[in-house]
Amino acid sequence: MLETARQYRCSTLRPTELVDDLLARIRSGSLNAFITVDEAGAMRDAGKAEKALKQGSGDTLTGIPVAVKDNICTRGIKTTCASKILANFVPTYDATVVERLRNRGAIIIGKTNLDEFAMGSTTTTSTFGPAKNPWDETRTPGGSSGGSAAAVAAGLCAGALGSDTGGSIRQPASFCGITGLKPTYGSVSRFGLVAFASSLDQIGPMARTARDTAVLYDAIKGHDPSDSTSVPRGYPAIDLKSPDMNGIRIGVPDEFFAEGLSPEVALSVRRGISTFEGLGARIIPISLPYIRYGVAVYYIIATAEASSNLARYDGVRYGVRKEGSGDLTDMYMETRAQGFGAEVKRRIMLGTYALSAGYYDAYYKKASQVRVLISQEFEAAFTRCDLIAGPTAPVCAFGLDEMMDDPLSIYLLDIYTIPANLAGLPALSLPCGFSGEGMPVGMQLIAPHFREDTLLGAGMAFQDHTGFHEVRP
Amino acid sequence: MREYDIVIGLEVHAQLLTSTKIFCGCSTKAGLPPNTNTCPVCMGMPGILPVLNRKVVAYGIKLGLATHCSITRRNIFARKNYFYPDLPKGYQITQYENPLGEHGFLEIEVGHSSKRIGITRIHMEEDAGKNIHDEHEPLSYVDFNRAGVPLLEIVSEPDITSTEEAVAYLKELRQVLMYLDICDGNMEEGSFRCDANISVKPAGSEQFGIRTELKNMNSFKNVQKALEFEINRHIGIVKSGGRVEQDTMLWNAAENRTYSMRSKEESHDYRYFPEPDLLPLEVDDAWIEEVRSLLPELPSARRRRFQLQYGIPEYDADVLTQSKPLADYFEKCTHLLDSPKEISNWIMTSVLRVLNEKGIDISALTVTPEMLTDMLSLIKKGTISISMAKDVFSEMAGTGRSSAEIVKSRGLEQVSDEVDLRDKVRDIIENNPAETEKYRAGKTQLLGFFVGQLMKATRGKANPKIANKIIKEMLDS
Structure with a gap:
């Protein structure tokens, strides 16, 4: 992204030229990374950007092609959430993040594939078919922001927006060998993000490098009065110079290297942590015992909120409607039975159950209490360290034909990423190595609330001394 | 039970x-x-x-x-x-x-x-x-x-x-x-x-x-x-x-x-x-x-205060506090003229009648508290009688003209000039010897007859109080 901007300024590359090339590659590719490509809009905006650059009025993002996950609303461009029920939905409004990118001159090249309503870790529950991993098209790109991750890794856009409810930015970033940031809850507006689990959802940037990720983050972050959970505070720009890792304390929780972690992943992540040590960071062993309950807590809170958030897809006002016999209840049942896929239905049922009279205290309330304990545990840990490091996912990208039938084992793919969502903390996934089969491995860094500067700084420092992010599929 | x-x-x-x-x-x-x-x-x-x-x-x-x-x-x-x-x-x-x-x-x-x-x-x-x-x-x-x-x-x-x-x-x-x-x-x-x-x-x-x-x-x-x-x-x-x-x-x-x-x-x-x-x-x-500092007086408190401060009956207080604007109207009137019961009577009868007839709110009434109390002052001074005042009120409500204007243009001022009235009463006594005799013989109910004659002679403008007093005096002398 920064490289593209440099080329624009040196006039060795023009936006229309780049966009034209990207569109051609998207058309001929087989990754299924995009659900909708806005060819006309992208070319039009490329032309505008070109004019602005010629007049010298451009900024870093002018003419930069960005892909947007298809659960983030784009005015006049279909926003489907990869669901049949919203297959025909065209918003009349831009999400705040999209508006901010447009205002900076970025080009929205298209809408990327995802698990239906962002519910999944493999981008296989999309009604438009699975997205594929550019490193090996027989494998999953991860999910749910798998389309965005695949598009960035394959160089079909300079950067992308994803959303992360339990790891949906970081895990596909790790599977596709790119950099992905889940920002602090409340630092990026959720206005226009189709809600999955409101208290956990966060939009974030995905790009090849930590610097590009920082540039995108700077463009979308900040208070938004349209989102009551957005935090009004100062949001200073991220310093793009390589920071000094000297004396930075990195906590490494035992729990992140427990049973179920692939030895290859463990090795790469350990090496990554050693790299930081070599740069002057202090490594501190820590323990976060409560995070073992993270997955359980997450699947109660996330599904409970989802069961309510997805109630609006009733066939009354927009989206797909199935009339059934003509009776109202029948219309509801037919619309939702045919409109939602199996995983979405499973989660709606789980959440409905968790909130039911007689079960609320045992499930939702208890989960909320444990969630507080997990937050407090992180808070205590951050008195002893500045960052927490570990793997992003327990495994590397696996084959689409190795898809696990058991939803529980899929849910466990998020075991390391979920805690940051529960605590609202910012977390970054960085490429830190490759498996024996040549698949990328991701390392996760977690920082205290609103310390994206420390987080991205560490990412930049790491990438200034390693080359994993420069390897292309 | x-x-x-x-x-x-x-x-x-x-x-x-x-x-x-x-x-x-x-x-x-x-x-x-x-x-x-x-x-x-x-x-x-x-x-x-x-x-x-x-x-x-x-x-x-x-x-x-x-x-x-x-x-x-x-x-x-x-x-x-x-x-x-x-x-x-x-x-x-x-x-x-x-x-x-x-x-x-x-x-x-x-x-x-x-x-x-x-x-x-x-x-x-x-x-x-x-x-x-x-x-x-x-x-x-x-x-x-x-x-x-x-x-x-x-x-x-x-x-x-x-x-x-x-x-x-x-x-x-x-x-x-x-x-x-x-x-x-x-x-x-x-x-x-x-x-x-x-x-x-x-x-x-x-x-x-x-x-x-x-x-x-x-x-x-x-x-x-x-x-x-x-x-x-x-x-x-x-x-x-x-x-x-x-x-x-x-x-x-x-x-x-x-x-x-x-x-x-x-x-x-x-x-x-x-x-x-x-x-x-x-x-x-x-x-x-x-928020508390901006709270208005509430209906129940106002009802109690109206009874205490203005000495009006509970019923009046109830009616007047039915709506805040109506109660405000009443209070404005009392600030202009210290006759709370009279004001209350007029509001409960004439004012509410007009509001009902026109289906309007007190805020839309053309008769302002100033106009109502001015008219009540005319009654007090004896310039108009209560029954005349009812007409005047209706006209105020219809046209928005002041009571003084209406009284003047319609020649409604009462005749309170005793000399003038005595002349007229003298004529009436002279022209009605039979009635005069009966009255003087003790049939005092005939007083009404003489008042009526005087009203006729003054086209209803004689101040009733003064008229009564003069007729009595002259018949009794």
């Missing part, structure tokens, strides 16, 4: 007079073409988020303070989940565990004694849209103009023991809402809606009976009739040894009876949980005090 105790609790939904909706910037104006007062927020489009209108909170605090509630410092909004076409998001944003106001009361007067009715809770929530069914098509339409209009739900304790108390409570609550200027109180148009929970039990029994919920009563008269019907229905069932079934009943005003809604209303599990899209709302002392 009554055989059965009646137990009633009331649930009122008051639409607030904010200019915009509770979670978006759409207007709250009613009566516009369907779905014109809507936006992605109140239509429940994907990806939209609510932003709380703080005026709703201020209005809620106002009512809470006016009804002696404790105000909750940390308010949590909740989602009430259910499917209905008029509910855009599939859930209503309301308050569940921590309502804005709790543990208050409202004082009502029934038959010269006052009673406190407890208020369990007051909470904020959003209204739903309206389903519109077409008789001629197998189709229903939904109008979302009302979706997101702010409501306060006011839940009473089951302290109400008669239909009279129920109506008195509703009238008092409505009056308070209107005094606070937070609700227009229009029952027909649904800006003040009421549901009731009713049960009966053998007199003195500790054990509550099984309750039914009563809906669809859109006037005080309907509330009274519906409650009476439902109470009798309960008593009938209990008396015949039956069991009242817990149910939701709908009042049918055309048939004067209630119907069970059972088929529609299965036992709902609303799956309440805290609304994750809104942060907890903190209400601090400063905010509460700010």
Whole structure:
């Protein structure tokens, strides 16, 4: 992204030229990374950007092609959430993040594939078919922001927006060998993000490098009065110079290297942590015992909120409607039975159950209490360290034909990423190595609330001394 | 002694007079073409988020303070989940565990004694849209103009023991809402809606009976009739040894009876949980005090003060405080002229008559407090009689001209000049010797005859007091 901007300024590359090339590659590719490509809009905006650059009025993002996950609303461009029920939905409004990118001159090249309503870790529950991993098209790109991750890794856009409810930015970033940031809850507006689990959802940037990720983050972050959970505070720009890792304390929780972690992943992540040590960071062993309950807590809170958030897809006002016999209840049942896929239905049922009279205290309330304990545990840990490091996912990208039938084992793919969502903390996934089969491995860094500067700084420092992010599929 | 105790609790939904909706910037104006007062927020489009209108909170605090509630410092909004076409998001944003106001009361007067009715809770929530069914098509339409209009739900304790108390409570609550200027109180148009929970039990029994919920009563008269019907229905069932079934009943005003809604209303599990899209709302002392400092005098306090300060009867105080503008009008008049009872009489008769006839509000009356009191001064000075004043008032109300102008242009001044009147009386005595003789012989009832003659001679302008005095003097001498 920064490289593209440099080329624009040196006039060795023009936006229309780049966009034209990207569109051609998207058309001929087989990754299924995009659900909708806005060819006309992208070319039009490329032309505008070109004019602005010629007049010298451009900024870093002018003419930069960005892909947007298809659960983030784009005015006049279909926003489907990869669901049949919203297959025909065209918003009349831009999400705040999209508006901010447009205002900076970025080009929205298209809408990327995802698990239906962002519910999944493999981008296989999309009604438009699975997205594929550019490193090996027989494998999953991860999910749910798998389309965005695949598009960035394959160089079909300079950067992308994803959303992360339990790891949906970081895990596909790790599977596709790119950099992905889940920002602090409340630092990026959720206005226009189709809600999955409101208290956990966060939009974030995905790009090849930590610097590009920082540039995108700077463009979308900040208070938004349209989102009551957005935090009004100062949001200073991220310093793009390589920071000094000297004396930075990195906590490494035992729990992140427990049973179920692939030895290859463990090795790469350990090496990554050693790299930081070599740069002057202090490594501190820590323990976060409560995070073992993270997955359980997450699947109660996330599904409970989802069961309510997805109630609006009733066939009354927009989206797909199935009339059934003509009776109202029948219309509801037919619309939702045919409109939602199996995983979405499973989660709606789980959440409905968790909130039911007689079960609320045992499930939702208890989960909320444990969630507080997990937050407090992180808070205590951050008195002893500045960052927490570990793997992003327990495994590397696996084959689409190795898809696990058991939803529980899929849910466990998020075991390391979920805690940051529960605590609202910012977390970054960085490429830190490759498996024996040549698949990328991701390392996760977690920082205290609103310390994206420390987080991205560490990412930049790491990438200034390693080359994993420069390897292309 | 009554055989059965009646137990009633009331649930009122008051639409607030904010200019915009509770979670978006759409207007709250009613009566516009369907779905014109809507936006992605109140239509429940994907990806939209609510932003709380703080005026709703201020209005809620106002009512809470006016009804002696404790105000909750940390308010949590909740989602009430259910499917209905008029509910855009599939859930209503309301308050569940921590309502804005709790543990208050409202004082009502029934038959010269006052009673406190407890208020369990007051909470904020959003209204739903309206389903519109077409008789001629197998189709229903939904109008979302009302979706997101702010409501306060006011839940009473089951302290109400008669239909009279129920109506008195509703009238008092409505009056308070209107005094606070937070609700227009229009029952027909649904800006003040009421549901009731009713049960009966053998007199003195500790054990509550099984309750039914009563809906669809859109006037005080309907509330009274519906409650009476439902109470009798309960008593009938209990008396015949039956069991009242817990149910939701709908009042049918055309048939004067209630119907069970059972088929529609299965036992709902609303799956309440805290609304994750809104942060907890903190209400601090400063905010509460700010609202308190702006509270107007409430109807019950004003009624008491009117009786004490102006020495007017309870009945007058009741009538005058029915609405805040009317009470304000009365007080303005008393500041201009220190005759509260006369002013009260004129307001209760002539002023209210004109308002009723014209179907207008006191604010639209052409007769200002200055004009009314000027006219009353003319009566006091003897320039016009009370009966003339009634005409003058009507003309003021019709034309907006001042009483002085009307009196002058119509030549209505009373003749109070004694010399002039004595001349005329002398003529009358001379021209009516027979009557004079009879009067002087003791038939004093004939005084009226002479007064009449004098009125005739002065075309009704003789000051009656002076006329009486002079005629008496001259006949007796």
